[in-house]
Amino acid sequence: MQKKNEQTMSRIYDSAENLFSEKDFHDVKMEEIAKKAGVGKGTIYTYFKSKEDLLFQCLTHNVEEHQKGFSEVINSDKDFKKILPEVFNYMYAFFKAKSPLIQGILSLMPRLKLSDTDINKARQMFQNGLNESSKFFQRGIDEGVLINSVTSRQIAIIFQKMFDFNVLFAFYGEPEMSAEDCYNFFKKTFFRQE
Amino acid sequence: MQKKNEQTMSRIYDSAENLFSEKDFHDVKMEEIAKKAGVGKGTIYTYFKSKEDLLFQCLTHNVEEHQKGFSEVINSDKDFKKILPEVFNYMYAFFKAKSPLIQGILSLMPRLKLSDTDINKARQMFQNGLNESSKFFQRGIDEGVLINSVTSRQIAIIFQKMFDFNVLFAFYGEPEMSAEDCYNFFKKTFFRQE
Amino acid sequence: MQKKNEQTMSRIYDSAENLFSEKDFHDVKMEEIAKKAGVGKGTIYTYFKSKEDLLFQCLTHNVEEHQKGFSEVINSDKDFKKILPEVFNYMYAFFKAKSPLIQGILSLMPRLKLSDTDINKARQMFQNGLNESSKFFQRGIDEGVLINSVTSRQIAIIFQKMFDFNVLFAFYGEPEMSAEDCYNFFKKTFFRQE
Amino acid sequence: MQKKNEQTMSRIYDSAENLFSEKDFHDVKMEEIAKKAGVGKGTIYTYFKSKEDLLFQCLTHNVEEHQKGFSEVINSDKDFKKILPEVFNYMYAFFKAKSPLIQGILSLMPRLKLSDTDINKARQMFQNGLNESSKFFQRGIDEGVLINSVTSRQIAIIFQKMFDFNVLFAFYGEPEMSAEDCYNFFKKTFFRQE
DNA sequence: AATGAATGAGGGTTCATTCAT
DNA sequence: AATGAATGAACCCTCATTCAT
Numbered sequence: 001m002q003k004k005n006e007q008t009m010s011r012i013y014d015s016a017e018n019l020f021s022e023k024d025f026h027d028v029k030m031e032e033i034a035k036k037a038g039v040g041k042g043t044i045y046t047y048f049k050s051k052e053d054l055l056f057q058c059l060t061h062n063v064e065e066h067q068k069g070f071s072e073v074i075n076s077d078k079d080f081k082k083i084l085p086e087v088f089n090y091m092y093a094f095f096k097a098k099s100p101l102i103q104g105i106l107s108l109m110p111r112l113k114l115s116d117t118d119i120n121k122a123r124q125m126f127q128n129g130l131n132e133s134s135k136f137f138q139r140g141i142d143e144g145v146l147i148n149s150v151t152s153r154q155i156a157i158i159f160q161k162m163f164d165f166n167v168l169f170a171f172y173g174e175p176e177m178s179a180e181d182c183y184n185f186f187k188k189t190f191f192r193q194e
Numbered sequence: 195m196q197k198k199n200e201q202t203m204s205r206i207y208d209s210a211e212n213l214f215s216e217k218d219f220h221d222v223k224m225e226e227i228a229k230k231a232g233v234g235k236g237t238i239y240t241y242f243k244s245k246e247d248l249l250f251q252c253l254t255h256n257v258e259e260h261q262k263g264f265s266e267v268i269n270s271d272k273d274f275k276k277i278l279p280e281v282f283n284y285m286y287a288f289f290k291a292k293s294p295l296i297q298g299i300l301s302l303m304p305r306l307k308l309s310d311t312d313i314n315k316a317r318q319m320f321q322n323g324l325n326e327s328s329k330f331f332q333r334g335i336d337e338g339v340l341i342n343s344v345t346s347r348q349i350a351i352i353f354q355k356m357f358d359f360n361v362l363f364a365f366y367g368e369p370e371m372s373a374e375d376c377y378n379f380f381k382k383t384f385f386r387q388e
Numbered sequence: 389m390q391k392k393n394e395q396t397m398s399r400i401y402d403s404a405e406n407l408f409s410e411k412d413f414h415d416v417k418m419e420e421i422a423k424k425a426g427v428g429k430g431t432i433y434t435y436f437k438s439k440e441d442l443l444f445q446c447l448t449h450n451v452e453e454h455q456k457g458f459s460e461v462i463n464s465d466k467d468f469k470k471i472l473p474e475v476f477n478y479m480y481a482f483f484k485a486k487s488p489l490i491q492g493i494l495s496l497m498p499r500l501k502l503s504d505t506d507i508n509k510a511r512q513m514f515q516n517g518l519n520e521s522s523k524f525f526q527r528g529i530d531e532g533v534l535i536n537s538v539t540s541r542q543i544a545i546i547f548q549k550m551f552d553f554n555v556l557f558a559f560y561g562e563p564e565m566s567a568e569d570c571y572n573f574f575k576k577t578f579f580r581q582e
Numbered sequence: 583m584q585k586k587n588e589q590t591m592s593r594i595y596d597s598a599e600n601l602f603s604e605k606d607f608h609d610v611k612m613e614e615i616a617k618k619a620g621v622g623k624g625t626i627y628t629y630f631k632s633k634e635d636l637l638f639q640c641l642t643h644n645v646e647e648h649q650k651g652f653s654e655v656i657n658s659d660k661d662f663k664k665i666l667p668e669v670f671n672y673m674y675a676f677f678k679a680k681s682p683l684i685q686g687i688l689s690l691m692p693r694l695k696l697s698d699t700d701i702n703k704a705r706q707m708f709q710n711g712l713n714e715s716s717k718f719f720q721r722g723i724d725e726g727v728l729i730n731s732v733t734s735r736q737i738a739i740i741f742q743k744m745f746d747f748n749v750l751f752a753f754y755g756e757p758e759m760s761a762e763d764c765y766n767f768f769k770k771t772f773f774r775q776e
Numbered sequence: 777a778a779t780g781a782a783t784g785a786g787g788g789t790t791c792a793t794t795c796a797t
Numbered sequence: 798a799a800t801g802a803a804t805g806a807a808c809c810c811t812c813a814t815t816c817a818t
Binding site: 234 | 781782785
């Protein structure tokens, strides 16, 4: 019984994440989510309180997964310079898939009818993420690879934002930046000049 | 479309811009716009074809106004270093007010039922804006103030994005960046080290 | 002053009659009527109480005009058989142009917010029309041209309905009946067999 | 489109047919249909794409049902003269109930946003109806009961129109024709004189 | 008298959510 | 637990009518 639940829930998650990542919250219909998940519309409400809750759980689900993966990548023993390209590949793939989902949340969050507990949970989650990547970039600074005129926390934020650039680029008709482009750009901007 | 009363239109613009800047397209109700503008619901449709058209016109209206103001600021005779702080003040104020509106458009644009003419107009408008600011940053590069490891166009894009950072900052519970903070940050990142 | 009024009113009549004859009451917009009449929307309300009143006045206007013309045609001294083709030409032209207007009224009438006076006026008008044409067909019966197995009044009603056949014919994809076809049909149906 | 509950659909059909038969398309409100059907407003949209679609389906539904019944009546083995009064009873009852609905369609059809498939289906349906009754009247001609100075097709059309006479009669304040009156009238008009 | 900008009641339609099965 | 038919609040938009000029 529990197993079947897990599977159904998982299918709903996948479907919802896919759709929320693809389009705006209001343009994703519950019916669509149900259909893609291969379940009835009512079933979703067995697992999630509301559409907004579903979005929120998706975010949590995604970000936690992401941060687990991200931690694995950055907590390698190799030195900073060796890891960095991997980090970019990882982030690039993640943001390409999930950026709209996260953007959606960020702009929706203020109006989300969520409990304070939930909001704090989200905040904490993001905080942890930022802390984690800050530590990583601090390592870069400490190893003398990155400039120290900006803090590791600032770098971490810009780093995240960087993967959103493609939205603008697409709009301007510029070619998209590849993971490698991002890496080179980062290098130019934040690496210490020899 | 355009009928008579310049003032009514202006009031609708103001109201719509305010609301579209404050929340998501789907969460702004026509009635709300009308109420805030102090006009009847139907009046809006005397000036704008649809809600989507209204959003689009708001964008055009805003961006054009912004670019006029921006051009005035950057096309001063003073040298780059003197102008830069003013530019930051200007951009900061503008983005603080309009960033959500522009973000909204950017994420909505692909699904907007706009004529090709309108889309091209928008694209052109943004292109012009980017070109204008690119030229400005090129001046900074040419005058030896800015690093030349990134192109002026890239700087222009990062420059724009920078004013979005506060959205993330607010979410992380970090204190907002002031215009001056932005300026200092920019200096640290893009100024040539002496 | 009075003259100018007459002219404006006349232009509104023409415009409204045209449009009401062309399409359904609800599909004719006041703005459209005003535009076609070359007047402002508000002007119509100087002459007519409401859209429904306008429709009603149009009908009255038309039917009275029609009946005046019709009377002229049938009250000729020529004998019945001579006049009949002319009558068909007249009716055919009139119904081709006005049938939708009249149909519109007939189906709308029950819900028309008209004063009892107005309704009685309309009823009287139609009654007069029927009486007039009944008299004519009675002449045909009396002159031994028409069969006497149906009353003149019944003939008069069928006669009117006949000109509506083309609506059905068009729908069935049959070729329209010309005035002459109508005449021949009438002859076959109502003429006494020699 | 078609979901499950046959009964709900049936209730919507009945309600819509009633109302569309009673008044003009534009004067029938979806809410009214829903209320009369004892369902929620939204429920209608589970079964019908739009108001226009509902009207169209009503027509199809009615006409098909009518033609099935009509066929049963006329395809009896009894001879023409025996069947005819039954036919009149049947048609009279049907048109008394449905004529306004059909009239409504016919005048609305040109502006209905229907697919070509739908329009052709409708046309075909009406054609079949006409063919069926034409065949019947042809039998009357062949059996020497009806005059042959008009074609069976023409008779079929007049026959249909005859049941609309009451609309005009009501308007003129004449007493309605009963089924028997219609029959007698038809006899007078189309029966071969002995 | 003439205008047309302004109005807002009203209607069609959507869709998150519920609940009987 | 799962379903999907049913619901109705909510929303965009239309258009007859009004009224200040």
